[in-house]
Amino acid sequence: MKHLNIITETLFSLKTTIILLLVFGAVVGVATFIENDFGRESAYAIVYGAKWFEILLTLLVINLIGNIFKYKMWKKEKLPLFIFHFSFLFIFLGAGITRYFGYEGIMHIREGHEVYFKTYKTKDDLKYTSQENKIYSRDPYLQVDIKKDNKNIHFERLLYLSAVDTKPVNVNYFKESFNIDGKELEIQYKKFIKGVNVDIKEDTEGEPAVLMKVAFGMSSETFVLKEGSKKEFGEIEILFGRKEDLRKVNKNKSYLFIFVENNQFLFISNKTLTKMSMATQTTEQLEANKIYKLERRNLYHLNGFNFVILKALPYAKVIIEPLPRTRQVYQGKDILSALYVDIYYDGEKREAVLLGRGGGLAGIPTNLKIKDVNISLTWGAKVIDLPFSLYLKDFIVRKYPGSNKPSSYESIVIVRDPVNKKEFEYKIYMNHPLSYGGYTFYQMSYDPDEKGTVLSVNHDPGVIPTYIGYGLLFFGLILNLFNPKSRFGRTLRMLSRSNTSKLIVFLILLFSFSKDIYAYPQSELSNQQLNSSNQT
Structure with a gap:
């Protein structure tokens, strides 16, 4: 029991929190340099996809949960602080779901062709x-x-x-x-x-x-x-x-x-x-x-x-x-x-x-x-099954006048879902993706002959918990701003009282000193005028 208490006290201490955050920041910084010098896959192999990186994130989550219980943040007077910390658990949950259940891919479709998959055993x-076309992971x-x-x-x-x-x-x-x-x-x-x-x-x-x-x-x-x-x-x-x-x-x-x-x-x-x-x-x-x-x-x-x-x-x-x-x-x-x-x-x-x-x-x-x-x-890359079909009706490239450089390009597709008995037309272009059936399709590029499109496909079931976490984070920050019992509220009142005292002293000095400032130029001016009149 004694050893267990030592472990929990060490794991949930503020010192451990600081150390974990510093290690996390340093690791992410190193990974950025690795990606810049050796490519994305090297960064994932060494850092982002490594088991030790997952362990580091797990320790951060355990430390966060432990501090919530340690400081009893669920109490009414600490509710804004609880919401702020609890939001990170949702963000971690969303990131975990994305990591293990989400995926991205690339879809290539030619005009007049359709993408549809069945499951094959071998x-x-x-x-x-x-x-005709495949989604490659x-x-x-x-x-x-x-x-x-x-x-x-x-x-x-x-x-x-x-x-x-x-x-x-x-x-x-x-x-x-x-x-x-x-x-x-x-x-x-x-x-x-x-x-x-x-x-x-x-x-x-x-x-x-x-x-x-x-x-x-x-x-x-x-x-x-x-x-x-x-x-x-x-x-x-x-x-x-x-x-x-x-x-x-x-x-x-x-x-x-x-x-x-x-x-x-x-x-x-x-x-x-x-x-x-x-x-x-x-x-x-x-x-x-x-x-x-x-x-x-x-x-x-x-x-x-x-x-x-x-x-x-x-x-x-x-x-x-x-x-x-x-x-x-x-x-x-x-x-x-x-x-x-x-x-x-x-x-x-x-x-x-x-x-x-x-x-x-x-x-x-x-x-x-x-x-x-x-x-x-x-x-x-592996082939990813699609539970519905996409038909490329037309692909359009618009170019700058007098140039072959594209100004914009778009894919007009028809979504066909026989299971849910749905069929509709949709236009995909930059910043206007198609979202359907848990998949999001972004316009990525196109074939050199301008008769085919390349779409980036994203399937991310962790996006909802992540957005909930961001919402709670924002709400917790706002509540902390207006909570008089928070450290921010106490600091604000201290600064407010201090600033009021400083303002009163400043006004007294300003008005007392302004009289001398105003009188001095008049006497100086009178002496100059007298001297000039005597010289004349």
Whole structure:
């Protein structure tokens, strides 16, 4: 009992409150510098997303509750003080709900397309489904799919990774274990490199891979496509799979499907393409829905989308080359990075490299097989289900006269909710978001061809407790201003009495001194006049 009293007295003391607040302020300040130098995800990995930061906030809450009971703030004469302190509990509650149950994402919709989701049990089910657009989480996730015979395991965890190594404890380290028919499969962190270039080279034990460079709008990108993966550029989708996967492709969207047959790379598209030979500069029209050979040293054009095949190897290994360690790389947003993990199963060890760009963009799947177990790993944004649909009716960009710079842009969408039998039209633009079904949609950006919109999506169930906390905080502050028994009220009365005394003394001195001030110039003036008259 004695030890318990010592713990409670220490935990609820004013000294502990001051120490916790100073530590909290210092930590947030350091996190700001980390975010400025190494990016948002590094700050979350080291500080905001760390367990010790949660413990610090929990100690602040416990200290606050303890002081409420210690000083009996619920009494009538201390009611304003109680409301002020109680408001912080609501703010902490709202922050906790947001942290554990809220999320943010990015939605991309093309004109005439609709976003609607169903729940899929496995990743294979959604690989080539007819989902034109997706909501990608802002937070990065490690997603693992394990398949053995008829048994499927899906696992995901939030995974922020720091761009810099932390010592003596590596904040990036993780280890996950799975039971596969009595045998343990373990995935363990090895290293992380932020900012990499990718290449492929021949390897007899490798898998089919294509290295290609694309130009879409005003941007370009070089990336690797492995069998079972895909990339999206606006309304165009590039997929690399087996020939039998072609039937799963969404035919309502422009696509380019690549497959391998007899060690030869082929492709088919549902749109007409233009092929230009870089050697002869001759062009050729490639008809839709026909199979063609995928060739290097040719520029392919599809609806404002250009791409070149740099390499195509039936047995390839991906080569990762780190970019120079510069501040620009560390701060880079959506920069391609590499996560290395070791996989242990039944006495065997394999290394896997997960390529991704963190939150907001889907990672590139890495597939491997250890004995009789198929494993698929991804690091990046995850797909979030939407309980209703959004249809982009029109996207409008307004520009400054005589310039291509946009002055404003807006999305005209139709919300369709078959469950609640609701359908309505809404215009989304800057500072005019759409709020529906617990989701808020903000206008974020748009496609270079101005036929698609990018919306920022926020689902925050903690917003109501947070606003209640802010309301109580404001109300408590106002009550403290007018409470005569508060420290502020006592100080105000003291200052009021002091100022009254000072004012009386000041007025007495002012009137007594003003007589001399007024008389002195008159006598001086008379003497000057007399002297001047005598001189004359």
